[in-house]
Amino acid sequence: MQGIGVTGAVSPALLQEEAVAQSAAGVMGPGAVPVTLTLNGKVVKVTVEPRETLLDVLRNNLDVTGVKRVCDRGTCGACSVLVNGKVMYGCSILAIDVQGKQITTIEGFALTNGKPHPVVEAFVNNDAQQCGYCTPGFVVAAKAFLDHNPNPTSDQVKDGLGGNLCRCGTYMGVRKAVLEAARVMKGGSRG
Amino acid sequence: MAEYKWPEMSKRKVMGRPFTRLDGVEKAAGRARYNSDLNKPGMLHAVMVGCPHAHAKVHSIDVSAAESHPGVAAVRVMAPAGTEVQWAGYEVAAVAATTEIAARDAAAKIRIDYEVLPHIVNEADLKKVQSRAKAAGEQIEGDPDQAVKESGIVVSEGTYGIPTLQHSCLESHGNVVAWTPDNKVEFNPSTQSVTSIRADVARALNVPAANVHVHQDHIGGGFGSKFQPDRWGVESAQMSKTAGGKPVKVFLDRSMEQVIAGCRPSGFATVKMAAKKDGSITLWDSQSWASGGIGGGGSPPIPYVFTKIPNQRKLHSAISLNTAPIRAWRAPNHQQASYLTCAPMEDLAAKLSMDPLDLFLKNVQLTPRADTYERQLKKAAELADWKKLWKPRGSQTGSLRRGLGIGVNTWGGAGHDSTCRCNIHADGTVEVELGSQDLGTGTRTIISQVAAESLGLHLSDIKVKIGDTNYPPSGTSGGSTTVGGVSSSTRKATLNALDKLFGEVAGALGSQPDQLEAVDGKIQVKGTPSKSLTWKAACQKLGVKSISETGSNVPKEAAKEGLNTGGVGGVQIADVTVDMETGVAKMNRLIAVQDIGLVINPRTAESQVFGACIMSICGALMEERIMDDITGRMLNADMEYYKLAGIKDIGEIIVHIEIDEQNDKRGVIGLGEPPAVGGIAAISNAVSNAVGVRVPTVPMTPMHILNALNGRKS
Structure with a gap:
């Protein structure tokens, strides 16, 4: 369920x-x-x-x-x-x-000399946060997920990030952010 | 005198653009400091002890063992002997110690004897709670007795229920507070109202408001439950005083958070509706009841949106339960009212063998904004592919059945009281200061957009300072009034400051102040870019001075100025698939069409609607407070059995915000609440459409769905 x-x-x-x-x-x-x-x-x-x-x-x-x-x-x-x-x-x-x-x-890992990690950047670009209290947990989970699954499908993202809850309802942004971060981490473009 | 009206939609350069939020990196990188993250030097940790009984009298309370526990700095008895406790979780005592673990160990040593008294904690069956029911007067419009006898009408009757939900803010309620020997109070709460909580704290501690300083950079969710300092705020301050002014941190444990720190009222109703064969609704007859805890309360405004039904009878009873008091919830009582109205309408449509979309459309004249709802119903239906996908109730076979349903919303919005101060310094720096707060809606970002737009600057040129009582007062973030309030006050303060700057530089440009404009980082003679100064050069003319001007939004006058107004409508359509064997309902899509006036940032606005839809999905499919009749306690006071949707549970969400010239002209309205209203009704109606019978009780869990399918009462 x-x-x-x-x-x-x-x-x-x-x-x-x-x-x-x-x-x-x-x-x-x-x-x-x-x-x-x-x-x-x-x-x-x-x-x-x-x-x-x-x-x-x-x-x-x-x-x-x-x-x-x-x-x-x-x-x-x-x-x-x-x-x-x-x-x-x-x-x-x-x-x-x-x-x-x-x-x-x-x-x-989130900032290196002030430069955001691609997952952090993707969360910002896709407005994958509101109050932000769940967000660091999501970013950690997303990074680990991408470290182990560098080429995820959209369905795999939904399974892979299923261990985190958000009360503001930022999941639409999170879905897009993880896919964008996957592209960027492989040297691709954001879009 | 500056003219404050918004620049025309087509001429805006910063407002209306989808900037990413200003505090995005800070938050996503875990660098944002919430007040629950504070670790101050010498800080004590406090924990609360709650009453385990739903109704009891404190017979005796012995805190001596706790007081002598190592590390304990203060113990407070909050419910002395003789206190009658009316709900489980009620705060009885508090302990502050040098470490959290010492505070917990000490709290466990407090001995309390209770005289346990009878309780009632469930209200779904009105007959069983008559002794606790307080009826409001019967309200009658038209002639409901005659309306039900008219020939050729179709009558539909049903009983519906929507449960009590818990706010479940991820950052629990609490604060860090220091009440120092000089009688000053430093208060760092998790609050939706930085400005007003200062007065509340001052009153509760009998300290001059000027001695109380409140600061909060971020808040981890509120949803209507975080306005007051609460008893733990006051007691932790007292413990700080006892401990010589050491800061005391108290943030509720999750179990206590879920029980006492916020819930919304339930809503139940037996509703009879009637319509002519063409679908014109003629009658609303409801007997409703709801509980808001021991004080009763919770009266949903029904019939919702379709308020002009000609013949009405309404009888509402408030039920007093031994449960924690309700708090405001994102659109208080509106979800309940939307469900208790849209579900009977869907049932009436089924009885008429009519497409519910046609029934809603047929009756838009019964709403206060017929044009809006007609337009939105049609748009939502188009986005949902309603004509192709909708099938009459009960016409499907097979174990997986798909259904569509409609819910509607309305809300006020507009702007709250807010004052902004704009400082322009000689080096060109611009600060805008407000005692407001950013709930995660993007308040910082939109303030910055308004200031940049008004001053002809970039977002990065503006320093936004909020969350502190050293800044001018701003209203509570409730009722979707923040964006209206802070955008209007920021507009006025920045233009007032700009006027002063024009006065300082007009001479240098060989012109008059009223002939100048701020465009693209320059101050120039209107329409004459050749006669200009860069922003920095213009500000240098200030010499040793700086400009500091305020501007206020005054709700009574706001409509005249046209910066903000209130009143919106919206429509949600849900698309679900239900497994008839397991009773599991799954979201396919939720479509939200929302009317919302001037939109300052479409990106954060869309996020608000996504979030509101997801909250609706949680409320429609999963969330409910489960109270145990025997012990009187909440059985799911955690996040394991108090279910919230995960990333996989929400299907697709399609948002259509009506951004156009016509809506834009209405000014800023506020968007946090309206789209959180209609989803529960829409999803419940979609489930009933799919399975062929009304599932009367929200949430649409397998138990409730299978009970309805098997004719069992849940």
Whole structure:
């Protein structure tokens, strides 16, 4: 019924892998523990409780706020981040579980020396945003989608971006933006 | 004195063009800071504790364990012993602590004993809620008793329902606030009204308004639910004061957001309509009821649009429920009224064996704008390919059935109170300042377009400053009145400032101020480009001075000036396919035709209509608040089971905004609300057309559709 696909959800395989790694490392907490994250190419250290989600640690401890807290329950995709290049919901993973992984947020790729990433540019060109609160999550999901599907059809875009929700109703613009970004990223024209 | 009227449509250079939004990159790149993103030095995090019962008396409340929890800076009891709570989720206590997690842990230690009282939370069956019903007086026009007896008329009767919806703003309600020992308050809310919320905060805290400063750069959705500081705003300020002025951040958890931070009233009605065999409608007879929470409320304006039906009887009852109070919703009560009118009309057409398009057209004289609706119905039908695709109700076979349906809308719009200040500096810089807000509608962008147009400059030459109480007051962003208000005040302020600039440079151009014009980045003698100064050179004449002029939109006088007016109509046609075995209704297309006066930015205007249509699709197919009779609580207070459409669920949306000289002459009107009205009626009618029977209860979920097909009452 609802176009929520599996693309934005936490990959079961990755979770399983994590579970094994965790049991090997032993139990952490309760109470705050040192956590080392590789965030947007830089190593950052924080002291947080094992029960804290990556989303909350990014927003509350690291002031990385392009990642938004909306449903806080793995439904809306506003907290989308990339973990080793795969899109995941920041609200549905614990910060301690992604140590040693490459974590990329919207801040990590959206602007390079002030120049917008083609996905960002396409979102602006196609007015694929209104209040904008869901938009960084959409841009992260769209980038990951295009990284894995550089030549999407319009139907594939609808499936690939099915893990993100917008309340203002910007989907018409998002559809066009993702297709435009695909063309531009391959060296084609906007139109 | 400047003449403020808009330049002719054909002569505009900046207005009317589809510029991309000014804050587009900032938002899409995640750099836009919403107030929920603020992390201020020393900031405390606050959480609220809600009552788990729909109706209860607080017997005792013990916060001592919370107060001694590590990191806790303040605890507030919001519902002291003896308080009678009338809905689940009601705020009982609040905790502020150095970390969010400490605040949550402490909140869990608050011990509250309740005396649980009986509740009623569902109103679909009027007979069961009679004890909670408050009837308004019966309203009668013409002779409804006689009208139903006329020979040769066809009568259609049905009962219809449309549920309570939750606003579901993606940025939840909340704020960051600091109430410092010098009695000053810095308030950073998520609000639709930067200007008026200052007065509300000042009143609630008993602080002079001049001591309250409000700032907001962006808001993550409001839809009518974010006008007040709310109880959490006031309590968080008190906690800041207790904590010596440290900033306190409170943004509601999703579950609380869904329960208490905004819903719209339901709407139910048993409607009898009658028409002559040619389709002329002669009778409207309705018994309607709705709930807006404990205070009742929610009276849909029915019959909607077709207000001149000659014989009418209306009886409405407000139902008081133990549910959170309603808030304004994008076009309050209009979706309900549109559905409760257009659905009976579709049923009447089926009873008459008439094409509903013909029935709507036949009766346009019963609307206040017959020409508009006739034109729009025909245009929407053309875009929908109605004549080819529409089939009589019940005439289809097979498991996948396609249906078409119609819904109509109307709205006021016009401009709210707004003052703009335009500053022109000697280096040529132009600032326009308004205490307004951009809800994502593109307010910043259209302000900039109006200023650039008026000053003969480019968009990039204008610095728009909004979202702060240091700027002149502007109205609340509600009722689709923002664009009318801010465009008119910006027009007047910029032209007033330009007049001053003309006065400064007329001598240098050997002319009089009233003989000058601002065109293409130059100040020149009218029609004489050879006698000109560049904008920069003209501004240099200011020397050490700068110009600062204001202009105001005053709603009472706006119509005379012609900058903004109100009153529009629109038509939606939906095209759906329903699977008769599973009951799943799928959108094929939604067509929206909208009349909307002068359009400043067709790109953002189209986005508004797309968004309004998508909100209609959510409301027609998915959204409903589900209340549990036994516990009195909302069962789907999340975004998993409170369904919103995803990118795949909306089909294609075809928008036709009537941009033409005739509409343009009416001035700016406002577009946020009207296209959000008719879609639910259109989609519901399309479903009934497809499946062959009325599915009486919105949303058109598989359960409701299969119940209707199997003759079950849902």
